[in-house]
Structure formats: C-alpha cells, structure tokens
Amino acid sequence: MMQRIKKMSDTNLLLTITIVVFILMYLCAVIFLGEGFRKPQAFLNQFNNNAYLIIIACGLSLVMITGGIDISVGGVIGLVSMTCAVNLDLKGGNIVTSMLIALGIGLAFGLVQGFLVAYLDIQPFIVTLAGMFFARGLTTIVHTNPINVKNSDFVKLRTTDVVIPGLGAENKRGVYIDATIEIGVVIALIIVLALFFMLRWSKTGRNFYAVGGNQQSALMLGINVRRTKFLSYVMCGLLAGIAGYVYFMHVGSGSPSHAQGAEMNAIASSIIGGTMLTGGVGNIIGTLFGVLSLSTIKDIVTSSGYDDPWWTGITVAAMLCIFLVIQSVIMAKKHAQGASDKKEKQAAPASS
Amino acid sequence: MQGETILKMRGICKFFPGVRALDGVDFSLCKGEIHALMGENGAGKSTLIKVLTGVYPKDGGEITLDDKVVSIRSPQDAQNAGISTVYQEITLCPNLSVAENMYIGREKDKLVKWKKRNNEADKLLQSLDIPARANQQLSSCSIAVQQMVAIARAVDMDCKVLILDEPTSSLDENEVAKLFRLMRDLKAKGVGIIFVTHFLDQVYEVCDKITVLRDGKLVGEYVIEDLPRVQLVSKMLGKDLDDMSDIKSEATEYSGEGAGQDVFQCTELCSNAGIKPFDFHIQKGEINGFTGLLGSGRSECVRAIFGADHVTGGTVRKYGKPVKITKPIDAMKNGIAYLPEDRKIDGIVADLSVRENIILALQVMKGFFKPFTKAQANKFADEYIKLLGIKTASADTPIKSLSGGNQQKCILARWLLTKPEYLILDEPTRGIDVGTKIDIQKLVLKLASEGMSVTFISSETDEMLRTCSRLIVMRDRKVVGELSGDELTQNMIMNTIAGGEQQQ
Numbered sequence: 129m130m131q132r133i134k135k136m137s138d139t140n141l142l143l144t145i146t147i148v149v150f151i152l153m154y155l156c157a158v159i160f161l162g163e164g165f166r167k168p169q170a171f172l173n174q175f176n177n178n179a180y181l182i183i184i185a186c187g188l189s190l191v192m193i194t195g196g197i198d199i200s201v202g203g204v205i206g207l208v209s210m211t212c213a214v215n216l217d218l219k220g221g222n223i224v225t226s227m228l229i230a231l232g233i234g235l236a237f238g239l240v241q242g243f244l245v246a247y248l249d250i251q252p253f254i255v256t257l258a259g260m261f262f263a264r265g266l267t268t269i270v271h272t273n274p275i276n277v278k279n280s281d282f283v284k285l286r287t288t289d290v291v292i293p294g295l296g297a298e299n300k301r302g303v304y305i306d307a308t309i310e311i312g313v314v315i316a317l318i319i320v321l322a323l324f325f326m327l328r329w330s331k332t333g334r335n336f337y338a339v340g341g342n343q344q345s346a347l348m349l350g351i352n353v354r355r356t357k358f359l360s361y362v363m364c365g366l367l368a369g370i371a372g373y374v375y376f377m378h379v380g381s382g383s384p385s386h387a388q389g390a391e392m393n394a395i396a397s398s399i400i401g402g403t404m405l406t407g408g409v410g411n412i413i414g415t416l417f418g419v420l421s422l423s424t425i426k427d428i429v430t431s432s433g434y435d436d437p438w439w440t441g442i443t444v445a446a447m448l449c450i451f452l453v454i455q456s457v458i459m460a461k462k463h464a465q466g467a468s469d470k471k472e473k474q475a476a477p478a479s480s
Numbered sequence: 481m482q483g484e485t486i487l488k489m490r491g492i493c494k495f496f497p498g499v500r501a502l503d504g505v506d507f508s509l510c511k512g513e514i515h516a517l518m519g520e521n522g523a524g525k526s527t528l529i530k531v532l533t534g535v536y537p538k539d540g541g542e543i544t545l546d547d548k549v550v551s552i553r554s555p556q557d558a559q560n561a562g563i564s565t566v567y568q569e570i571t572l573c574p575n576l577s578v579a580e581n582m583y584i585g586r587e588k589d590k591l592v593k594w595k596k597r598n599n600e601a602d603k604l605l606q607s608l609d610i611p612a613r614a615n616q617q618l619s620s621c622s623i624a625v626q627q628m629v630a631i632a633r634a635v636d637m638d639c640k641v642l643i644l645d646e647p648t649s650s651l652d653e654n655e656v657a658k659l660f661r662l663m664r665d666l667k668a669k670g671v672g673i674i675f676v677t678h679f680l681d682q683v684y685e686v687c688d689k690i691t692v693l694r695d696g697k698l699v700g701e702y703v704i705e706d707l708p709r710v711q712l713v714s715k716m717l718g719k720d721l722d723d724m725s726d727i728k729s730e731a732t733e734y735s736g737e738g739a740g741q742d743v744f745q746c747t748e749l750c751s752n753a754g755i756k757p758f759d760f761h762i763q764k765g766e767i768n769g770f771t772g773l774l775g776s777g778r779s780e781c782v783r784a785i786f787g788a789d790h791v792t793g794g795t796v797r798k799y800g801k802p803v804k805i806t807k808p809i810d811a812m813k814n815g816i817a818y819l820p821e822d823r824k825i826d827g828i829v830a831d832l833s834v835r836e837n838i839i840l841a842l843q844v845m846k847g848f849f850k851p852f853t854k855a856q857a858n859k860f861a862d863e864y865i866k867l868l869g870i871k872t873a874s875a876d877t878p879i880k881s882l883s884g885g886n887q888q889k890c891i892l893a894r895w896l897l898t899k900p901e902y903l904i905l906d907e908p909t910r911g912i913d914v915g916t917k918i919d920i921q922k923l924v925l926k927l928a929s930e931g932m933s934v935t936f937i938s939s940e941t942d943e944m945l946r947t948c949s950r951l952i953v954m955r956d957r958k959v960v961g962e963l964s965g966d967e968l969t970q971n972m973i974m975n976t977i978a979g980g981e982q983q984q
C-alpha cells in the first residue's frame with residue numbers, strides 16, 4: 129500500500145483521497161438519511177445548484193496551481209448578474225448582448241488583475257482584494273435594488289432543462305418525472321473537461337504546474353513565468369464571467385447581495401479537491417469533487433435538522449480541517465518514506 | 481578541434497546594492513574547448529553566468545554570439561540561442577516528474593506526448609546511468625540524482641555553449657568520471673563548455689583554458705599548460721605563495737597565566753549518539769583535534785562535550801571543579817562555544833542580517849528580553865566584520881546573500897563575541913575557498929596564542945596538522961589513540977586510524 133502511495137505523484141494522491149472521501153460521504157447520506165439523497169435527481173441537483181461554483185472553483189484552481197490566489201470572483205459574479213439584469217430589463221438588451229457583457233466583465237477583471245500581479249509583481253491577495261471591493265461597489269452603482277428579470281427570451285433560456293434519459297423517477301402520485309439538469313451544468317462540465325485536458329496535456333497547462341512548483345526554477349528552465357501567471361488570472365477572470373452568467377441563469381435576477389462569499393466556497397472546494405495553496409499541486413477533477421463534497425455536506429447538515437446557517441458554516445470548517453490534516457499527514461508520511469529511502473541508498477555505497 | 485570563437489563577452493558589469501559583483505569582465509569561448517572559470521567564493525563566477533543567460537540584466541558590456549551582438553533577456557532567450565546551463569543551485573521543479581523536468585520549457589510541440597516523452601527520458605537516464613525513473617516525482621530523488629537530471633537536461637539540448645556551474649559539488653567520483661566522459665564527447669562535437677568548479681584536480685583533468693576572476697574583476701585568461709597549480713591558486717587569492725605554507729611555526733605559544741593547566745576535563749563521557757565513553761582534556765591555549773574517518777564519531781564527541789546530544793554518563797570538570805552540562809546553554813554559560821558542522825541546518829538564520837546573526841549567541845546568553853541597543857549591536861558587528869575580514873556590503877545585508885565562506889566567518893564571529901574560554905570548531909573550513917581557509921586557520925592559531933583553548937575538526941588532515949598540537953584519533957566511535965609532537969605526521973595518523981593499536 130505504502131509502496132503504491134509513494135509511486136503516485138502528489139497531485140494524483142490528493143485527487144484519490146478526495147474522490148474516496150466524497151463517495152463514502154454520499155453513501156452514508158444515502159444509507160442514513162434516505163429519501164432526500166436516494167433519487168438520481170437529488171444527485172443532479174447538487175450540480176444544478178452549484179454549476180457556477182464549479183466554474184469559479186476551476187478558475188481558482190488554475191490560479192492556485194500557479195501559486196497565486198483570486199478572491200475577486202464572487203464580486204465578479206455579483207457584478208455580472210446585476211449588469212446583465214439591467215441590460216435585459218431596463219436597457220432593452222437581448223441574450224447575446226448580455227452574454228457578451230458577462231464575458232467582457234470577466235475578461236476585463238482578469239486582464240487588469242493579471243497584469244498587476246504578473247508584470248508589476250504586486251501581491252495577488254491585495255490585487256484581488258481590491259478587485260473584490262471594486263466589483264461589489266460597482267454592482268451597487270449599476271443598480272441599487274434587486275431586479276427580477278422578465279425578458280421573455282431569457283426566461284425561456286433559463287427554464288430550458290436538459291433531460292437525462294433513464295434516470296427519472298415516479299413521484300408520490302405515481303407520475304413519472306424526468307431527471308433534468310440545467311444548461312449551466314452542461315457548460316460547467318464542458319469547462320471541467322477542457323481544463324482537465326489542458327492541465328494534463330498542453331504545454332501551457334504544464335507550465336502552470338512548473339511555475340507553482342518553483343517560480344525561480346521555472347524561469348531558469350526557460351518558461352515565460354510572467355506570461356504564464358498572467359494567463360492564469362485572465363482565464364480565472366473569464367471563467368468568473370461565465371460563472372456569473374450561469375449563476376444569473378440559475379437565479380434569474382440581479383442583486384448586490386448575490387454570490388456573497390462565493391470566492392471562499394470556491395477556495396474551500398479547491399482545497400478539498402486537493403489543490404495546495406502553496407502551488408504546483410492540484411487537479412480539476414479533484415476540484416469538481418471538492419465542490420460536490422462541500423455541497424453534499426451542507427445538505428447533509430440541513431437535512432439532519434440543523435438548518436441554521438451557522439451549523440453549515442461550522443461543518444464546512446470542520447471538514448476543511450479534517451481534509452487538510454489528512455492531506456498533510458499522508459504527504460508527510462510519503463515524503464518521510466522517500467527521504468529514508470534516500471538515506472539508505474546513500475549509505476549503501478559508503479559502507480561497501 | 482579548437483576552432484573559432486563562438487562566445488565573446490566584453491566589459492560586463494553587474495552591480496548589486498552595495499556590491500560590484502562584476503566590474504568590466506571579459507570572457508571568450510572557442511568552439512570545442514572546455515574553459516574553466518575559476519575564483520574564490522564570491523568572485524562573481526555565478527553572476528557572470530547568470531548575466532550571460534539572462535537571469536540578471538547586465539549593467540554594462542556587450543555579448544556576442546557567433547560574431548553577432550545578442551541581447552539575452554531571459555533564460556528562455558538563452559536556450560533559444562543555443563546556450564544550455566546547469567546552474568549552481570538546483571533549478572528544477574520538485575513537484576514535476578523527472579521526465580518533465582528534463583523537457584519542460586524547451587519543447588516545440590504544443591501538446592505533451594507523455595508516452596514518447598517518458599520513453600525518451602528513460603533512454604537518456606539509462607544511457608547516463610542515472611538511477612531514476614522518468615515518471616518519478618523529482619522531490620523523491622536524492623540531491624545528487626537531481627543534479628544529474630539537470631545535467632542530463634542540459635547535455636540533451638542541441639546547444640553550442642554548455643555551462644556547468646559547480647556541477648560536481650554533490651556528485652561522487654564515479655558520477656564525476658561519467659560527467660567528464662560526457663564533456664569530452666561534446667567537446668569533440670564542437671560544443672564550447674564553460675566549467676566552474678573549485679576542485680583543482682578536476683580543472684587540470686579536463687580543461688583547456690582557465691579564466692580567473694577575483695572580487696568581480698578579471699585577473700586573466702591562461703592556457704592550462706602555462707599555469708601550474710600553485711600559480712593558479714595564488715592568482716585566485718591574489719596573495720603570494722609563502723603566505724600559505726607553514727603558518728604554525730610563526731604562531732607563538734600561549735605562556736600567560738594558567739598555561740599548561742587543564743581547562744576542561746571529561747571522564748567516561750558518553751551520549752545517546754552511540755559513541756563509546758571517552759576521556760578528554762584540554763589545556764589553556766592548546767589546540768587539539770579529533771581525527772578519524774567520516775562517521776567515526778568525531779562530531780559526536782564534541783557534541784557530547786557541548787551538550788548538543790543527550791549526555792548519558794560521565795563527568796566534566798572545569799579547572800578541577802565538577803560542572804553539569806546537559807544543554808547547550810549550560811555549556812555556553814561555562815564558556816564553551818561550538819561551531820557546528822552543518823551551518824545550513826544548525827548555524828545561520830538565513831533571513832536575518834549579518835549583524836543579527838553575529839550577536840545571536842550573546843543575545844541568547846543575555847536573555848531575549850534584554851535586547852542590545854542598536855549602537856551596541858553595531859559596534860559588536862563592525863568590530864568582528866573587520867577582525868575576520870567578512871566581505872559584506874553592510875552589517876544590514878541578509879546573511880543568505882553572502883558567499884559560503886563569509887557566512888562561516890559570521891558564525892565564527894557569533895561565537896567569538898561570547899568571549900569563550902573553549903572554542904569547538906567542527907569542519908569550519910568545509911566547502912569554502914582556499915583563501916578563507918587559511919584566514920580561519922591563522923585566526924585559530926592567533927586565538928590560541930592569546931589563551932583560548934580550541935578543538936578543531938576537519939576532514940583534511942593536512943589542515944589539522946598545520947593547526948593542532950595534539951590529535952585524538954577515533955575509529956568506530958571509539959578513541960583509539962592520541963598523537964602529539966613528532967608523532968604528528970600523515971603516516972602516523974593513517975597508521976593509527978588503520979589499526980595502530982597493535983603497534984602500541
């Protein structure tokens with residue numbers, strides 16, 4: 129067992145831990161809490177409710193793999209949904225203009241923050257903290273009060289569901305109801321797959337890992353470190369824009385209080401998914417499972433009768449701690465073993 | 481096989497805050513030659529290489545490659561221009577696999593073909609006899625293997641110029657031999673190689689030409705046949721040769737109060753580090769030393785005396801009175817100072833300034849809640865920077881930016897500042913250049929002549945012979961003999977280590 133663990137790269141090891149824990153957790157929920165978790169639709173709802181979170185968690189994973197952080201994503205989501213709502217209902221825009229606005233906002237945040245971090249060497253935490261305040265402030269300037277969007281094209285778009293054949297179930301009256309997912313979920317899953325392939329097989333993706341592993345070494349290995357870091361923030365910003373639109377489709381409204389604290393949930397998911405804050409280690413599939421674990425644990429807490437918000441907060445905190453402890457214990461064990469191996473190897477020729 | 485000049489650097493300047501690391505240095509490299517770049521620690525060799533490869537921007541000068549002036553702004557540019565480099569510090573990514581570290585940053589394809597890459601990497605590793613697998617994570621390899629991987633990466637590149645900055649410091653003899661074979665092959669193919677090392681043997685084994693730097697300035701370029709070793713050393717040091725010969729006979733013996741009296745006396749001392757109980761004594765103004773093979777327990781003995789390991793038995797007397805030493809702080813309060821073997825682990829606090837590193841031990845003895853005033857601290861630091869000739873921009877410079885020899889002097893200063901009666905130096909000269917070595921040896925003799933007792937441990941026996949008046953010989957964690965006076969010869973030491981017991 130230990131032998132197998134030692135052979136795995138840090139990234140794969142953490143990914144395995146995440147998936148195993150998620151499966152165990154969901155199984156427990158199905159067995160002990162029954163009803164709410166047993167139907168396939170219940171599982172699909174985890175995706176429906178968290179598609180936007182999956183997308184920003186992916187963006188954060190990219191940035192965290194290169195050794196940075198971006199806490200402006202929640203603010204960007206709020207700004208995007210408010211601006212799109214204003215555009216659709218008050219300014220007579222259509223679906224296409226609102227989508228372009230969403231992408232534009234995300235891209236703009238990514239470009240500016242990326243430039244400040246990568247080319248002017250300012251601390252990413254500070255830059256994106258400023259970005260967060262800026263986005264939140266701007267949201268209120270765009271419009272102060274919540275808007276429920278009534279644009280008919282948009283309402284049609286957001287209520288369009290994708291039917292998953294074969295997973296439906298009968299309700300209490302015996303009527304068969306299809307299992308469905310929202311369009312946002314499809315977008316999120318496409319993004320997950322695309323990023324997974326990028327991180328695994330593209331040169332750019334591998335450069336992300338190198339820069340996060342050791343920035344100075346990456347430079348000396350001939351990698352354009354600044355461009356790589358810049359790219360990670362641009363992608364994260366763009367993903368935040370997309371996530372903003374997905375969130376907007378899910379809730380169908382704009383409000384200054386939308387997606388409060390989403391960035392923290394995204395960071396937590398990414399960490400649970402095996403991304404290390406120190407950089408160089410992480411996996412997009414892990415991030416997906418991180419989001420699912422986080423939302424499942426919240427559901428478990430609520431459906432066990434503790435539906436006050438502080439209980440979910442405390443549980444998430446506990447879960448994060450447990451994950452971090454498991455991760456660091458296993459990593460320490462793995463690396464300690466590696467080190468003792470080395471010593472033996474070095475000692476052998478010396479004694480002969 | 482030597483051809484036209486491929487690389488020419490003219491009037492290169494590089495300044496760091498307060499330091500002229502390079503000051504108008506010229507360097508040229510021909511096709512198919514191995515060119516040694518020599519100089520003491522801190523002479524500017526690594527800086528020259530980093531300027532050449534675009535890690536640091538240069539503050540002046542011109543670089544021509546193949547007769548064309550080039551501007552190299554990043555290591556990436558350097559690679560594209562056909563310069564491949566193994567830097568002094570290992571510059572690989574610990575979180576990536578061995579294969580990735582060998583190919584990342586120099587591939588043309590947009591997509592990574594893992595199978596093909598791993599196969600190629602495995603082939604390369606095999607052909608160079610490197611004990612690592614392509615898909616192994618780099619951090620699980622030993623430092624020596626990591627260094628070999630860096631070398632493999634560099635030699636696999638299709639390059640015109642290969643730069644090796646002290647690649648041999650963590651390699652064993654076999655690995656060095658392999659490297660030399662590789663270098664000769666590349667030389668035959670017309671690659672120009674810049675080789676930095678401070679092992680003189682290695683220079684005379686493979687190199688064709690030598691360029692010597694000193695204090696950031698060019699001393700000269702020489703063909704190897706024209707420059708015998710002694711002259712090379714004196715060129716590097718900028719000192720005349722007789723400076724280095726017999727320093728012991730010049731030193732005067734201590735003859736003040738209490739001369740010839742035992743300062744410390746240990747009986748049946750042993751610790752949990754696995755040494756046999758041993759007896760030990762040292763007189764005022766005496767320099768003695770522990771010698772023996774690596775791992776024979778030399779360091780463990782002095783660690784027991786200092787209380788750095790857990791002492792499990794025996795008694796210690798100071799001037800005949802029993803004292804209890806169980807922790808380093810007890811030893812410090814009894815006037816013992818100990819310069820540990822591994823300064824990276826036990827010694828320097830890398831991010832603190834030179835001044836703070838120097839006053840650290842005295843501060844510990846005084847207690848952390850009674851800090852020295854700024855003026856006091858400055859006075860101490862300046863005094864010892866001058867006394868030991870520490871090369872630093874100022875007392876505020878972080879110690880990590882000093883060269884190894886100067887870091888060592890700072891730690892020495894730290895202990896001297898506590899005015900110890902008994903100073904223990906464990907490998908004080910390892911990994912530092914010849915000049916600083918001699919400085920430290922001279923200093924030790926001077927301190928002893930002023931009445932300090934010193935125990936000196938070194939792997940280089942000639943260094944011990946030059947400084948010590950009594951040697952304690954160890955084998956298998958046991959004291960097996962003591963040599964003094966006429967017995968102090970290389971032969972006697974060897975005999976005693978090898979099994980002198982029968983002869984006694």
Ligand SMILES: Nc1ncnc2c1ncn2[C@@H]1O[C@H](COP(=O)(O)OP(=O)(O)O)[C@@H](O)[C@H]1O
Binds near residue numbers: 522
């Ligand atoms: N990054 C840096 N910042 C400040 N000073 C430096 C830096 N790198 C090197 N130096 C200084 O430049 C001088 C030359 O150092 P270096 O080139 O590393 O010497 P060598 O490789 O010959 O031992 C030293 O005095 C060193 O302290």
Ligand SMILES: [Mg+2]
Binds near residue numbers: 525526527
């Ligand atoms: Mg150097």
